[in-house]
Amino acid sequence: MEKQDDFQILNINNSLYITRLSSKFLNRKPYSPPDPKTIISSIPGTVLDILVKEGQLVGKGDDLILLDSMKMQNRLKSESECKIKRIRVNKGDKVSKGTVLLELE
Amino acid sequence: MDKKSLPGDGVIIGSGTIYGSPVAIYAQDFTVAGGSLGLMHSRKITKIMDHALKMKIPLIGINDSGGARIQEGVNSLAGYGEIFFRNTISSGVIPQLSVILGPCAGGAVYSPALTDFVFVVENISKMFITGPEVIKTVLGEEISMEELGGARIHSEITGNAHFYAKSEDECFDQIKRLIRFIPGNNTLKAKCFEPAEPENLYNINNIVPEDPTLPYDVRHVIRSVIDKSDFFEIMEMYARNMVIGFGRMEGHTVGFVANQPMEMAGVLDVDSSDKAARFIRFCDAFNIPLVTFVDLPGYLPGADQEHAGVIRHGAKVLYAYSEATVPKITVILRKAYGGGYIAMSSRHLRADFVFAWPTAEIAVMGPEGAANIIFRKEIMSSDDPDSVRKQKVEEYKSKFANPYVAASRGYIDAVIEPSETRKFLLHSLKVSENKDVTLPAKKHGIPPF
Numbered sequence: 001m002e003k004q005d006d007f008q009i010l011n012i013n014n015s016l017y018i019t020r021l022s023s024k025f026l027n028r029k030p031y032s033p034p035d036p037k038t039i040i041s042s043i044p045g046t047v048l049d050i051l052v053k054e055g056q057l058v059g060k061g062d063d064l065i066l067l068d069s070m071k072m073q074n075r076l077k078s079e080s081e082c083k084i085k086r087i088r089v090n091k092g093d094k095v096s097k098g099t100v101l102l103e104l105e
Numbered sequence: 106m107d108k109k110s111l112p113g114d115g116v117i118i119g120s121g122t123i124y125g126s127p128v129a130i131y132a133q134d135f136t137v138a139g140g141s142l143g144l145m146h147s148r149k150i151t152k153i154m155d156h157a158l159k160m161k162i163p164l165i166g167i168n169d170s171g172g173a174r175i176q177e178g179v180n181s182l183a184g185y186g187e188i189f190f191r192n193t194i195s196s197g198v199i200p201q202l203s204v205i206l207g208p209c210a211g212g213a214v215y216s217p218a219l220t221d222f223v224f225v226v227e228n229i230s231k232m233f234i235t236g237p238e239v240i241k242t243v244l245g246e247e248i249s250m251e252e253l254g255g256a257r258i259h260s261e262i263t264g265n266a267h268f269y270a271k272s273e274d275e276c277f278d279q280i281k282r283l284i285r286f287i288p289g290n291n292t293l294k295a296k297c298f299e300p301a302e303p304e305n306l307y308n309i310n311n312i313v314p315e316d317p318t319l320p321y322d323v324r325h326v327i328r329s330v331i332d333k334s335d336f337f338e339i340m341e342m343y344a345r346n347m348v349i350g351f352g353r354m355e356g357h358t359v360g361f362v363a364n365q366p367m368e369m370a371g372v373l374d375v376d377s378s379d380k381a382a383r384f385i386r387f388c389d390a391f392n393i394p395l396v397t398f399v400d401l402p403g404y405l406p407g408a409d410q411e412h413a414g415v416i417r418h419g420a421k422v423l424y425a426y427s428e429a430t431v432p433k434i435t436v437i438l439r440k441a442y443g444g445g446y447i448a449m450s451s452r453h454l455r456a457d458f459v460f461a462w463p464t465a466e467i468a469v470m471g472p473e474g475a476a477n478i479i480f481r482k483e484i485m486s487s488d489d490p491d492s493v494r495k496q497k498v499e500e501y502k503s504k505f506a507n508p509y510v511a512a513s514r515g516y517i518d519a520v521i522e523p524s525e526t527r528k529f530l531l532h533s534l535k536v537s538e539n540k541d542v543t544l545p546a547k548k549h550g551i552p553p554f
Binding site for chain 1: 243244245246261262317318319320344345346366367368369370371372376402403405406407408409412442470471472473474475477
């Protein structure tokens with residue numbers, strides 16, 4: 001049998017296997033359901049304009065943020081009627097994928 | 106630019122032999138306009154590609170190119186297209202090897218991706234579609250060339266590279282070694298070498314622990330059955346839970362596919378399925394028999410795996426084994442559970458010979474999981490669920506955790522002692538030498554790419 005030092009336990013169908021775990025497995029992102037209370041950037045880019053203010057009520061389909069990405073201007077729209085709780089970015093910010101842009105109430 | 110003289114237009118082509126086997130080769134020269142690809146540059150490459158296909162000899166491409174020669178505009182894109190087309194048309198007819206000996210960006214990396222084997226060298230090889238500069242200006246993300254697409258990244262993370270070397274010399278040795286294991290084209294069999302016994306380094310009876318949850322190195326099993334114990338592993342650093350590579354048995358090249366219990370318990374997952382399936386198809390295309398060693402708990406559970414499309418990727422293994430018409434011999438070393446059992450060259454996918462060691466257990470899942478489901482009511486309604494569960498697990502183990510149920514159905518041809526494995530493999534390979542299977546006529550199948 002191999003050296004035991006870096007072996008760990010992997011549970012598959014209630015059987016506990018003694019094995020090495022890959023870095024991909026150890027670094028995997030646990031699933032978290034999308035949070036309807038936040039607007040996140042689904043692509044990296046630059047915030048060209050913020051079209052809402054904190055405390056503002058917006059309707060479904062209203063424009064929230066103008067994001068410049070891959071040479072395109074993307075309009076991020078509201079998916080439902082809601083109130084803007086907090087704006088987490090400034091005009092001109094470069095944001096990466098998954099950055100929280102707005103918080104909703 | 107028009108007036109500038111570019112020696113050889115940045116690429117040289119030719120042919121030669123490796124241990125007597127003819128090969129065609131091109132090599133890009135980064136010192137000439139960054140190895141950039143223009144129309145003439147591409148015409149030289151396609152000339153040697155056409156030659157290789159006509160002569161039915163392997164093609165080796167030494168890639169060291171910054172990408173398209175922008176000054177030549179659409180002509181350079183046309184040049185790339187001509188290369189990609191030939192890579193595709195030659196695929197499965199002649200072996201194609203790509204050696205990455207510099208930073209290769211943009212179009213320069215697609216040709217290697219279409220070829221059968223990609224060789225990279227530490228600190229020298231870099232491959233990416235868009236480089237760090239573009240990523241920084243467009244996305245604001247900072248990453249070095251090495252972290253983005255260095256030799257290690259492509260060997261460990263992306264799976265784009267098949268062979269990793271610490272120096273160019275080591276890389277060239279790997280190329281020469283690979284050429285000796287494979288035939289020159291799809292109408293030939295690999296060259297037969299002088300038969301030799303395995304080296305007596307491994308006691309095959311003691312490699313695999315009986316307890317199905319304990320780890321071991323399956324490569325020891327492979328080495329203990331092949332000539333000189335000389336195993337040439339492919340994609341050693343990628344998806345280590347699956348081992349693939351070449352060895353010889355009585356001088357003949359054999360492709361080995363094996364679950365690796367000491368890495369991720371040997372599960373099938375997105376990466377290991379992709380790795381195995383491509384290798385199986387290479388072996389099938391080039392008349393190399395397949396030997397599969399099975400010891401796996403099934404597929405890796407997890408939202409990340411499901412969302413990454415493990416259904417589609419896992420199906421590649423089913424497809425590749427089912428479609429392969431080369432001799433297929435399977436040895437079930439220990440556990441073979443669920444979909445993993447079916448996928449790993451089972452009788453049902455037309456394995457020609459299926460053997461099992463006495464430690465083999467073929468079942469829908471491991472005893473713990475199965476007992477919990479089958480005897481749920483009895484366990485739940487008992488005053489002492491833990492002891493009932495244990496008892497039921499033992500009951501399941503004694504009934505199903507053995508090779509004899511599958512053997513009684515004809516899914517296994519023989520239960521053999523580990524020490525008999527080489528003997529049975531040699532016999533099976535001998536008997537399969539003239540195997541002749543024709544699949545239904547079709548233009549081509551549609552594998553789950």
